[in-house]
Amino acid sequence: MTITLVDAEMSYPWATGGARGTRPAPSVVGPLTLELDDGVVGLVGRNGAGKTTLLGMLAGQLKPSAGTVRSGGRDAFDDPVVLSDTSFTGVDIDYAPSWTVTGILDLFARRYPRWDAAEAERLCEAFGLAPTSTYGVLSRGQRTAVGIVVGLASHTPVTLFDEPYVGLDAQTRRLFYRELMDSVEADPRLVVVSTHHLPDLERIVDRVLVLERGQLVHDIDAEDLSGRFYRVTGSEARVDALVADAPGLTVLERRDMAGASRAVVDLGSDRAGGGAARPYLSDLAAEPVDLEEAVLQLTGGERS
Numbered sequence: 001m002t003i004t005l006v007d008a009e010m011s012y013p014w015a016t017g018g019a020r021g022t023r024p025a026p027s028v029v030g031p032l033t034l035e036l037d038d039g040v041v042g043l044v045g046r047n048g049a050g051k052t053t054l055l056g057m058l059a060g061q062l063k064p065s066a067g068t069v070r071s072g073g074r075d076a077f078d079d080p081v082v083l084s085d086t087s088f089t090g091v092d093i094d095y096a097p098s099w100t101v102t103g104i105l106d107l108f109a110r111r112y113p114r115w116d117a118a119e120a121e122r123l124c125e126a127f128g129l130a131p132t133s134t135y136g137v138l139s140r141g142q143r144t145a146v147g148i149v150v151g152l153a154s155h156t157p158v159t160l161f162d163e164p165y166v167g168l169d170a171q172t173r174r175l176f177y178r179e180l181m182d183s184v185e186a187d188p189r190l191v192v193v194s195t196h197h198l199p200d201l202e203r204i205v206d207r208v209l210v211l212e213r214g215q216l217v218h219d220i221d222a223e224d225l226s227g228r229f230y231r232v233t234g235s236e237a238r239v240d241a242l243v244a245d246a247p248g249l250t251v252l253e254r255r256d257m258a259g260a261s262r263a264v265v266d267l268g269s270d271r272a273g274g275g276a277a278r279p280y281l282s283d284l285a286a287e288p289v290d291l292e293e294a295v296l297q298l299t300g301g302e303r304s
Ligand SMILES: Nc1ncnc2c1ncn2[C@@H]1O[C@H](COP(=O)(O)OP(=O)(O)OP(=O)(O)O)[C@@H](O)[C@H]1O
Pocket: 012, 014, 015, 028, 045, 046, 047, 048, 049, 050, 051, 052, 053, 054
């Protein structure tokens, strides 16, 4: 499935404190022009960057205040086809406390034409969800697991997960990422996962979108990240020579002490000729930087 955004914006008019519609509200997302295709997309950004809002727009649940969001060629907002083609689960989505796990899953089985009941049952067992438990008695992690089961078993062409790790212990988180990986391998679709924990997604993600104050500041092909960022260590003179000689190399962070130097460098994407600088690393100790560190560097260093 393809989702296309053209100059799409979202503002919450009532967030300005004035009467609704009496003065222009600032956009919390956009304007964004973007195309999303099948594959796993990681959506990252600091608190309040607009991730949940963007997911709501992709899901057709929020009407853009300007521009367009089209999913599978249809105007996404409130479109019945888009709604049955899209699952959106996550941290802010709750169900009535009296509903049982089975009751919740039955609801989605009716909503989603490609629902896989056997898979839902298997996943419930794997995530330790008793079918007769009511939602109100589930722990935080078990509630997250209900959302995960819905997202995976729905087999919707567009599957959106908003921070699908809240409350999960390390083993269960790992189980989710393994199940997600198997699921998209068997049934490729567009999956967007908003997250503050990129390392968990590192092996699965095809693309990373970085939002900052509602703007898309980086759109990174995950393959492009491997072999692009390195932490190098060596004598100051060697690091100076690397910086002077390697074509297209950018220093993102550097610390010099007593004649020795440690630096994080960006060789540039392979598409932009980043490979040209790689041979210059051979004189130094160089280790690749992981996806999260790379994104942190691209977004201007440590999050405070
Ligand atoms: N229902 C709402 N009414 C008014 N403002 C809202 C509403 N929902 C979100 N906002 C505002 O929109 C901005 C983006 O919020 P959003 O929840 O999309 O960010 P986020 O990136 O998902 O944040 P987090 O990582 O903290 O979950 C924030 O400034 C928030 O205060």
